[in-house]
Amino acid sequence: MALVDGHILFACSFPLLLFLFWVLFGQSKLRRNGVVLRKPPNTWPLVGNGIVFLRERQKLFSWFAKCERLYGYETLQISVPSLPPGIIISDPRNLDYVFKNEGVFSKGDFVKKRSWDLFGHGIINADGEVWKVQRKAGLRFLNTTNLKVLTQTALPQYLQQSIDFLDTQAAAGSLVDLQAVFHEITTQLMGSMAYNMEMHADDNFSVAFDHASGVTAERFQNPLWFVTEVFFGSRFRRSVSIVKSYGAAMVANAVRDRRRIDSEAKPNESEHDGGRGLKQVEGSLIQSFLDAIGDESLVADAALNYLSAGRDTTAQVLTWTFYLLMRHPDVVAQIRTEVSRVIGADGQNIGSSFQLRPACLGDVAALPFTHAVFNEALRLYPPVPFEIKQSMEATTLPDGTFLPRDSVVVWCPWAMNRSRLTWGVASEDFQPQRWLDQSGSKVITRSASEFPVFNGGPRTCLGKRMAELMATQVIAVMVLKFDFIETDHGERVSKSSLTLPMKGGLPCRVKKRKGGQFL
Ligand code: HEM
Numbered sequence: 001m002a003l004v005d006g007h008i009l010f011a012c013s014f015p016l017l018l019f020l021f022w023v024l025f026g027q028s029k030l031r032r033n034g035v036v037l038r039k040p041p042n043t044w045p046l047v048g049n050g051i052v053f054l055r056e057r058q059k060l061f062s063w064f065a066k067c068e069r070l071y072g073y074e075t076l077q078i079s080v081p082s083l084p085p086g087i088i089i090s091d092p093r094n095l096d097y098v099f100k101n102e103g104v105f106s107k108g109d110f111v112k113k114r115s116w117d118l119f120g121h122g123i124i125n126a127d128g129e130v131w132k133v134q135r136k137a138g139l140r141f142l143n144t145t146n147l148k149v150l151t152q153t154a155l156p157q158y159l160q161q162s163i164d165f166l167d168t169q170a171a172a173g174s175l176v177d178l179q180a181v182f183h184e185i186t187t188q189l190m191g192s193m194a195y196n197m198e199m200h201a202d203d204n205f206s207v208a209f210d211h212a213s214g215v216t217a218e219r220f221q222n223p224l225w226f227v228t229e230v231f232f233g234s235r236f237r238r239s240v241s242i243v244k245s246y247g248a249a250m251v252a253n254a255v256r257d258r259r260r261i262d263s264e265a266k267p268n269e270s271e272h273d274g275g276r277g278l279k280q281v282e283g284s285l286i287q288s289f290l291d292a293i294g295d296e297s298l299v300a301d302a303a304l305n306y307l308s309a310g311r312d313t314t315a316q317v318l319t320w321t322f323y324l325l326m327r328h329p330d331v332v333a334q335i336r337t338e339v340s341r342v343i344g345a346d347g348q349n350i351g352s353s354f355q356l357r358p359a360c361l362g363d364v365a366a367l368p369f370t371h372a373v374f375n376e377a378l379r380l381y382p383p384v385p386f387e388i389k390q391s392m393e394a395t396t397l398p399d400g401t402f403l404p405r406d407s408v409v410v411w412c413p414w415a416m417n418r419s420r421l422t423w424g425v426a427s428e429d430f431q432p433q434r435w436l437d438q439s440g441s442k443v444i445t446r447s448a449s450e451f452p453v454f455n456g457g458p459r460t461c462l463g464k465r466m467a468e469l470m471a472t473q474v475i476a477v478m479v480l481k482f483d484f485i486e487t488d489h490g491e492r493v494s495k496s497s498l499t500l501p502m503k504g505g506l507p508c509r510v511k512k513r514k515g516g517q518f519l
Pocket of ligand 1: 123124135294383455
């Protein structure tokens with residue numbers, strides 16, 4: 001009798017189970033010109049690509065690169081149980097279409113849900129009007145005058161502090177973490193210029209943000225993140241709360257600044273800029289947000305988003321640049337030749353009050369080779385290694401792939417930047433000269449869709465110029481001043497994050513150079 005009951009139970013529940021499997025795992029097949037899209041390696045029945053996405057990120061980079069190597073520019077379908085259908089695009093034509101059709105491809109719920117705790121309504125996580133108002137305020141701040149203050153006043157000041165620090169480390173023969181050095185420069189710079197605040201790379205906020213960014217990145221790999229975080233998410237929740245309190249403190253500080261400035265007919269200079277010579281900055285970024293947005297919690301989100309967009313990415317690419325330079329002494333020699341030529345062998349371009357800040361080093365065009373080195377490091381180590389958008393309506397990509405509404409579109413700048421189709425057979429090699437024209441005096445440009453490190457279309461990175469100015473000046477000065485000697489000869493990888501921090505930092509030894517006395 002019990003056996004019969006068991007059979008009946010099975011017979012009744014089987015269709016239910018099938019239905020559940022279909023709801024959970026069944027996914028529409030996407031087509032290109034009527035033909036079903038191919039699937040990448042490591043696609044399994046029922047779980048699709050769910051297992052490959054759980055791998056640590058370095059393996060995931062290799063997997064994306066392998067897909068590109070096997071299938072070239074072909075669009076592939078990916079699937080993960082319970083998620084909408086997705087594709088990987090590698091063809092620059094398709095990416096160009098995504099960039100140019102912001103109304104069709106937006107951040108969407110897929111990204112927003114996962115990034116919400118950390119980014120809230122900030123520009124990185126926003127669409128529509130909320131995005132537009134933050135973009136406009138940012139554009140106002142990143143004007144020519146402010147960029148001039150950046151290269152001629154603010155950056156030289158913080159660079160000098162790092163040089164002093166490296167001098168002492170060199171004298172003591174100590175081990176230095178270059179990543180921490182670059183992080184300190186960009187943190188101080190963004191803090192003072194954008195927020196009129198003193199910030200440091202090792203303060204509580206930075207550590208909390210770093211952790212929260214890592215966990216947020218893992219949410220994109222783990223479809224059950226909302227379950228696992230119930231058990232393992234306490235540090236994440238604490239970190240987010242530290243980040244949010246810091247955002248509120250930034251706004252409170254900006255409101256205080258504003259009241260003080262309003263109440264003073266003529267602001268006291270040393271109070272306004274902390275005596276640091278940054279008074280020429282035309283309004284801080286956060287003041288632009290207060291003017292344009294008003295709502296203080298939104299201003300806090302905006303400020304935190306700009307901070308993370310600006311300082312981490314630039315510090316990281318500098319770290320990877322010096323990692324590459326320590327392995328390519330010939331490239332270091334070429335940078336030194338270029339910089340020495342620009343400042344003049346006898347230091348003639350350095351004014352008396354300008355010990356460390358020759359204006360010529362704030363001009364990217366004067367340093368084409370150094371700029372090429374920066375681009376090449378960005379190519380091999382893009383600070384934003386994955387990108388995701390979602391289609392807001394049904395659409396067809398230029399290669400004929402039809403996408404229903406809500407499809408998830410993924411591209412991997414890490415893999416695209418190593419494509420042999422785009423970059424030739426030596427795509428994996430560090431070759432800065434690939435960025436120079438025949439005369440060697442001009443940096444060639446590649447389209448945003450071929451070289452998507454700064455994104456493209458209406459959502460191109462707002463800080464591209466700022467990043468180029470900062471990075472070329474830091475590279476030029478540091479390379480002229482010091483020899484950097486690597487202490488770990490193994491391959492360095494990045495740790496889990498939304499960006500590309502080097503796991504364990506970049507340990508090295510530093511030696512002061514005799515030839516660097518002119519700076
Ligand atoms: C080498 C350094 C940098 C790289 C590689 C980089 C890369 C990127 C990328 C890929 C995006 C698109 C992110 C997305 O929407 O998914 C982006 C957006 C953005 N970046 Fe940068 N960035 C860099 C430096 C900076 C700096 C210095 C700032 C200055 C504040 C900045 C401000 C922004 C802003 C505000 C956005 C959002 C733009 C929008 O959605 O309209 N970035 N960046």
